[in-house]
Amino acid sequence: MSQVSSAAPSPVFTLRDWLDRLAGNDRLAVAKPGIGLVHEVAAVANRLDGRKASFFPRPGGHHGSVVSGLVSSRAWMAEALGVSQGELVRHFQKAAANPLPLNEVADAPCQTVVHDRDIDILKLMPVPTLNEHDSGPYVSAGLMISHDPATGAQNVAILRCQISGPDRIGVLILPRHTDLFYRNAEQAGEGLEVALVVGVDPATLLSSQAIVAAGQDELEIAGALVGRPLDVVRCKTNRVLVPAEAEIVIEGRILLRTREPEGPFGEFPQYYGERADRHVMHVDAVTHREKPIFHTIVGGGLEHLLLGAIPREATILATLQRSFPNVQDVHLALGGVGRYHLYVKLKQTQTGEAKNVLLGAFAAHYDIKHAVVVDTDVDIHDPQEVEWAIATRFQADRDLVVISHSQGSKLDPSTEGGVGAKMGLDATIPLDAPEMKFKRIRVPGQAEVDIDVVIASGSDWRGALER
Template sequence: MSDPVPVRSLRAWLDRLDGSGRLSVARPGICLRHEAAAVANRLDGRSATLFPRPGGQRGTIVSGLVSSRAWMAEALGTREDRLIAHFQQACAEPLPWCERETGPAQEVVHRGAIDILRLLPVPTLNEHDSGPYISAGLMISRDPETGAQNVAILRCQISGPDRIGVLVLPRHTDNFYRKAEATGRGLEVALVVGVDPACLLASQAIVPLGHDELEIAGALSGAPLDVVKCLTNNVRVPAEAEIVIEGRILPEVRELEGPFGEFPQYYGERAKRHVMTVDAVSHRENPIFHMIVGGGLEHLLLGAIPREATILASLQRNFPSVEDVHLSLGGVGRYHLYIKLRKSQEGEAKNVLLGAFAAHYDIKHAVVVDTDVDIHDPREVEWAVSTRFQADRDLVVIAGSQGSKLDPSTREGFGAKMGLDATAPLDAPPMKFTRIRVPGEAEVDLAAVIVPEADWRAEVGG
């Protein structure tokens, strides 16, 4: 079977989903406060959802675009079993973007007195969210010294007509911001809403400072990404985007932002955060606003897949016998890691566990299993733990370590890590850990052996 054809715009992906029965269209006028998010959550993982004229406003909302690994792989033109390798290759071999004079993202332009909530259908998602949030916007910033760009998805609260509260974490955007703030200037940024799946996934790449994730997006979809220069600053944005909000993150200004429903399915706290002021808004005719509901499958998978690629590469550098890793959805795509190991010596699994905790501070619990266990099936992993793990010899606990600050069980990210070696001993007798199997089970053609609508009484003779 040949690989699927990659898509290069949000609308092309919607056509693909619609043509295969994976797009639901809600009745017009769904309420922007909670109702759109509630419908999206009910359909999460089954279909994407389109909301025409939500809240009676012009425009359209879409959610659930990449709510499964299989969908993500299809959108990128690869197979699900090659998704991590495909992502790793794109990060290693990015494609420089291609700048155009203009593009669909700038078909309609608004300047002057900007009122975001009048221009765009921005929803309120979870029960205690502090207000409307842009939850699926790519925050694209530019190093004021080198011109290198960075792309990230940051939570963005609409705080006023032209004012956005932004949670800037101590990563690349913050590095650029500090350089700009040191000179008394705001950081030029663009908040881009409504992009293709490759741009979404690339925004989450864990790469060194100075690597432009838009170049990774091009590599993911197999062709250089078309970009355009913003109208009021020097940031380059995807030309096929639905909506671009141009502005600056202000120096020395902090205002209250939050709470907001985050990926652990708890709320991120209210605190003083950075502030973006809006200089212009451009968009396509009849733009589509992408909404990611906090804690849903789309939110979890966009974080999990890039982390898996990074963790796998880190582990394989030191442990070539590691074959695969998986961040489970039960562990919110961040905290629980399953590792498949072709063990060659005793003690190796525990070393792998230590390497996993060092590979990313978010990892809280890790399980190492043998190659006969499907790490993408939580029942299989649980079976391995129940039959191959003994707490007094196979448990690793690391106290007082750095974890996720969004994990409410920690003290501001300070907590413990636990590793489970659920591999079989190498010197076990041959049949002790041999899994039961019925020969030929996988090859049975059920359509050839099962009689549909048969009368069982007639078959047994009365």
């Protein structure tokens, strides 16, 4: 695990601990009771996005509470894990490589209250409707934890979940691990046992987005992120293990050979995911803490983008460094919705190396559409710095790489069913360039100047002129 300096804050272990931390530093806005669940919660959360998290008591007259914007900053996420922002991606890498076994407990706060008959999801919890053309209320920040009947392994993912009826949820399942488990259940002739978990600590939320092999339980990464095994409890109606400190757990099954309309829904590219027939979850029970808090993520907001970006960065960095050890860092820019635009920092040693890195980047994750490789003097977390490197070090006839008709994101509306082009830009300095040709200008001593010491109070320039 990463070593945390003495100055670093301690990690947090529950959602409520994190709310206390945010409130203690004026980063949590508490709304007046009664904010509307249809669009109004999302509107307020978006206005505060990246500056403050939002807490909504009794929205729309509901007895519950909603929170949003919990991790809408890289700095906040690092703080929640107890590391510096610069350590965040490498800390995630190490946690994913060194998961901690789960600690199963018999009793848990998430099962304080149990509903196992006459279930009506919208009466039990305040589920918002977010963007303008969303097809209805969505559980947008729920961890879908599934149990593979073939191996007993678990998978954790955030899937979009539309409330379709009192005890029915439409689920978009992509062709990944949840789909693999579903097909295994289908072969066994049974529904896929799942739990939809809402309201967890930042580490557990982030771990759900890890890109790992099928069969590795992402909840074990959550424990490694904060340095202690995650407490889990078995569901009341199936074999799924869920975080013991969660706010809400919706237990159920993905039904066999059942599809119902789901969507549209506002997705991370800030367009709508289309309506189509999707899988259906039947709800068998709902358990929760006393006075549970419902976490919602507004589609396309900073929280949505960062949760996808940080784990992908960790995976892409590890993938590139296996072939290119001189790659020092990577960044998925928010201007590319945290998925499509990759910046790579390279200590170049061989002519042509940057172009090979570009090809490796496209192979590292199919979502990457545009990639830029820069030298170590460029801050890849500053879009203006990257643009400057392109402006002064890149020539299209020499440094451009284009790969046509390749797999990309199906949610990118400019593709044809997810098939499009990829573009790589080599914005590094040629190794044989004369020393002064690309020498960056600098003023000696600039960084060391103490402005408070050298600048006089006030702005009386006329008086200064006469003195």
